[in-house]
Amino acid sequence: MSERLKFFRRLMAAFESTADPRRAIEKGYYVAPPHNLIAEEIAGRCALRPSSAHLLFGGIGSGKTTQLLVVRGRLNELEDIHAIYLDVSLYTDIADLQPGALISIAGLELAKLLGATDDSELQSSKQIIEQIAYGYKERRLEPSLLTIARAAQSLDEPREVVVHHKGLLSTLKLKTDSKLLKAFTLLSQSVSQNSEKIIFLFDGLDRLNNPQTFLHSALNDVLKLEREGIGAVIVGSIPAIYSADRENIEQFASYSYYLSYLDPIQDIEAKQFFEHIFTVRDREGYITPEARELLIAYSGGVLRDLMSLTQAAIQGAYVDSADTIEPEHITNAASSLARSKLIGLSDPSLEILKQVMHDLVFYPRTKEAFQLLLTGHILEYQHPERCFVVHPILVPLIQKLTSSGSYAVNS
Amino acid sequence: MLSILKSVSLGEFLQRAGSLSDSNIWIALVVDLKDIQPTVEDLQDTIEVFTECETGTVSGENGAYELIDRVADATQDYLLLWQFEFWQPEEWRTFDTLRSRLDKGKIGGLLILSLESAYVMLTNAPNFASWLGANIYTFAKDAEMLTQEEVEKRLAALREWAGKSDAEVITLAENQMLPTDPEYGEWLILLNRGELLEQQR
Numbered sequence: 001m002s003e004r005l006k007f008f009r010r011l012m013a014a015f016e017s018t019a020d021p022r023r024a025i026e027k028g029y030y031v032a033p034p035h036n037l038i039a040e041e042i043a044g045r046c047a048l049r050p051s052s053a054h055l056l057f058g059g060i061g062s063g064k065t066t067q068l069l070v071v072r073g074r075l076n077e078l079e080d081i082h083a084i085y086l087d088v089s090l091y092t093d094i095a096d097l098q099p100g101a102l103i104s105i106a107g108l109e110l111a112k113l114l115g116a117t118d119d120s121e122l123q124s125s126k127q128i129i130e131q132i133a134y135g136y137k138e139r140r141l142e143p144s145l146l147t148i149a150r151a152a153q154s155l156d157e158p159r160e161v162v163v164h165h166k167g168l169l170s171t172l173k174l175k176t177d178s179k180l181l182k183a184f185t186l187l188s189q190s191v192s193q194n195s196e197k198i199i200f201l202f203d204g205l206d207r208l209n210n211p212q213t214f215l216h217s218a219l220n221d222v223l224k225l226e227r228e229g230i231g232a233v234i235v236g237s238i239p240a241i242y243s244a245d246r247e248n249i250e251q252f253a254s255y256s257y258y259l260s261y262l263d264p265i266q267d268i269e270a271k272q273f274f275e276h277i278f279t280v281r282d283r284e285g286y287i288t289p290e291a292r293e294l295l296i297a298y299s300g301g302v303l304r305d306l307m308s309l310t311q312a313a314i315q316g317a318y319v320d321s322a323d324t325i326e327p328e329h330i331t332n333a334a335s336s337l338a339r340s341k342l343i344g345l346s347d348p349s350l351e352i353l354k355q356v357m358h359d360l361v362f363y364p365r366t367k368e369a370f371q372l373l374l375t376g377h378i379l380e381y382q383h384p385e386r387c388f389v390v391h392p393i394l395v396p397l398i399q400k401l402t403s404s405g406s407y408a409v410n411s
Numbered sequence: 412m413l414s415i416l417k418s419v420s421l422g423e424f425l426q427r428a429g430s431l432s433d434s435n436i437w438i439a440l441v442v443d444l445k446d447i448q449p450t451v452e453d454l455q456d457t458i459e460v461f462t463e464c465e466t467g468t469v470s471g472e473n474g475a476y477e478l479i480d481r482v483a484d485a486t487q488d489y490l491l492l493w494q495f496e497f498w499q500p501e502e503w504r505t506f507d508t509l510r511s512r513l514d515k516g517k518i519g520g521l522l523i524l525s526l527e528s529a530y531v532m533l534t535n536a537p538n539f540a541s542w543l544g545a546n547i548y549t550f551a552k553d554a555e556m557l558t559q560e561e562v563e564k565r566l567a568a569l570r571e572w573a574g575k576s577d578a579e580v581i582t583l584a585e586n587q588m589l590p591t592d593p594e595y596g597e598w599l600i601l602l603n604r605g606e607l608l609e610q611q612r
Contacts, residue, residue: 002592005429013432018542020435020514060541089511093476095504207508207538308544318430319423321568336417337545343415344533344540375537 008318014281017307021066031276034269035383038257039067043074046231050081050197053226054233057241058259059376061304064235068201082196084109089204092169097213101168102221103184104133106200110187122190125183132180135167185228199231206237214240215249239370262301263381287325294330300391302376309333338393353390353398362388416441419548422597425461429593436519438546444525451493451523457608461593464488471495475506482513490520495528500535507536562601569598577602
């Protein structure tokens with residue numbers, strides 16, 4: 001492998017946008033964002049009140065997972081708190097999230113934390129949680145049919161039947177079992193006696209787009225955990241926060257936070273934050289200052305888009321046999337990303353984008369509008385003032401499509 | 412409508428794929444429906460040679476759950492995912508909610524799908540689409556899309572880069588001594604000697 005290829009791979013690795021954020025934090029790439037010191041705020045509140053419940057909302061690629069991991073790091077620096085990060089989607093199909101699922105996932109983690117035990121009650125609690133989580137078979141003696149139906153004498157013997165109990169984490173449903181909470185309480189009390197307060201950080205639920213499921217399955221569980229003295233931070237999706245259940249949803253948690261995007265043009269501190277990201281990840285300056293400026297502007301303040309654009313530009317420079325990343329590489333990368341973002345958009349969605357571009361106002365009410373916020377086609381900024389804009393990378397392409405009349409890109 | 416996506420030749424695709432670090436990086440390649448199977452077969456061998464990693468294929472024919480499970484069980488370093496053509500929006504939504512299970516640390520992969528499937532994916536799997544970012548291309552299977560002048564220009568750049576002649580590269584390939592930089596794969600394709608790629612394994 002040539003030295004040039006090795007060099008470009010190293011530069012690409014510095015701008016990974018899809019790797020586990022833990023790797024970026026470990027490599028020292030984490031830069032705290034301005035204004036929204038959400039991680040510090042959540043960590044501070046959890047430290048003061050470990051059994052509180054917190055809701056964190058944000059669009060795709062806004063850095064929610066990174067914030068959760070920073071919270072975990074901050075809390076675990078405290079000697080009496082043990083924060084556990086869990087990606088719920090690794091345990092169960094969140095589209096079919098069942099009431100009790102988060103409690104059973106938390107219970108499984110407590111069981112791990114507890115380790116081997118001679119206490120029969122704790123052993124039994126661990127078994128109950130595993131059974132409820134993963135499902136189990138049970139052999140039961142049923143009363144004779146004669147007893148029930150006063151039927152023929154040949155049916156007078158008791159019968160053994162196999163009952164299948166599907167797990168909460170399986171895709172099939174199970175009625176919420178009070179045994180679960182009892183077993184969980186026993187485990188949590190035992191773990192807490194070992195001196196630590198437990199706080200669970202539930203990630204992945206932002207992909208749960210049904211506000212009802214979010215409310216009745218996820219948030220209900222968090223509330224129950226709070227009652228048991230267990231703290232929780234849970235991420236939610238934008239459709240949930242803008243839904244009719246918003247008040248209900250916010251009532252469930254002690255605190256809610258919104259991770260808005262940072263305006264890279266009007267907000268000076270935000271711009272400095274993005275510049276700092278390049279300083280940390282490209283110390284030698286292979287990405288020229290002009291290219292960096294373009295990248296920051298095109299990203300619209302969406303961190304994942306900034307990384308994705310930068311990687312695409314680095315690839316473009318590599319293919320062009322260039323030694324540095326120049327503005328033309330950024331322009332090409334921006335064109336590719338814009339086209340990827342535009343494909344699959346429905347005509348009503350394009351109409352909304354066009355309207356926001358024209359009127360500079362946005363009142364999300366429809367499913368399409370929520371989806372555009374979730375996917376970052378429309379960006380919400382809160383500094384220097386609250387406003388909604390169409391992602392800057394899309395603007396030239398939408399203008400071109402509109403003026404050429406070839407409007408439908410999904411037909 | 413294919414023209415809305417960036418089109419790449421096999422050579423450029425190999426260069427782009429070769430420049431990726433070992434990580435959870437996914438690329439989508441949009442090809443004509445009739446070309447999906449031959450593209451998967453061709454790319455499996457070629458990627459193996461030029462990215463120096465074992466490559467496996469995973470079919471989506473039995474739906475998102477099975478595909479995700481098979482990705483989790485796969486032992487190869489790089490995965491080609493295909494057969495999405497029967498997936499309805501619901502299947503893509505399931506795939507999207509299970510996105511985290513695709514992250515195997517140092518292993519990424521390539522989705523090969525038709526334009527219709529790409530539309531359904533981008534509409535119904537926004538979280539996965541954010542992972543793809545700009546890494547969605549249409550595939551110009553051969554290099555015919557380049558004019559002769561463009562081919563000559565690129566070949567001249569490759570000769571200068573490697574300090575080798577076309578004949579030397581062909582001899583290296585015939586003797587299975589070709590370096591694994593993706594540029595050499597592109598070079599052979601531009602010389603219409605793509606068949607030599609398969610001998611490099």
